[in-house]
Amino acid sequence: MASRIQLYPKLAGEVLDFCSGPGIQSLLSAQSGSRVTSIEINPIAASLEKCNATLNGYSEEITIRCCPVKDAFTPEDRGQFDRIIANPPLVPIPQGLITRYLVMVVTMG
Numbered sequence: 129m130a131s132r133i134q135l136y137p138k139l140a141g142e143v144l145d146f147c148s149g150p151g152i153q154s155l156l157s158a159q160s161g162s163r164v165t166s167i168e169i170n171p172i173a174a175s176l177e178k179c180n181a182t183l184n185g186y187s188e189e190i191t192i193r194c195c196p197v198k199d200a201f202t203p204e205d206r207g208q209f210d211r212i213i214a215n216p217p218l219v220p221i222p223q224g225l226i227t228r229y230l231v232m233v234v235t236m237g
Contacts, residue, residue: 141210146197151177151190153213158189165209166192167200 140161145154148166150173157164158181168174174194181190193200 139211142208144209144212146212146214147216148177148192149173149215151180151192153215154190155180155184155186157211157213158186159184162189162211164190165205166190167197168192168194169196170194 139157141163143154143157143162143164145151145157145164145166148154148168149170151166154164154166154177166174166177168177171194174192177190177192178187181187181192
């Protein structure tokens with residue numbers, strides 16, 4: 129999705145980025161002219177996003193809320209966003225699956 133955002137012209141407006149991680153989608157949205165509210169539950173990822181926003185000159189355009197989605201909003205947020213983007217976490221991979229896959233790939237050549 130992050131690469132798709134770059135295809136559009138400057139899109140001013142309010143963007144909500146769920147599960148923002150290190151903030152690549154937030155950065156691309158800010159780069160396209162939007163103000164971004166990022167929601168990230170992982171404090172390490174939220175800190176990394178803050179660092180990325182600062183290093184790329186978008187700390188004023190990106191607001192980061194480090195909390196569960198259910199705690200992220202106030203009544204004032206209702207109807208505030210023009211676009212909503214999300215990059216939810218991957219489904220956990222069962223232990224041993226990667227090892228079996230690698231053995232299969234190596235065996236097949």
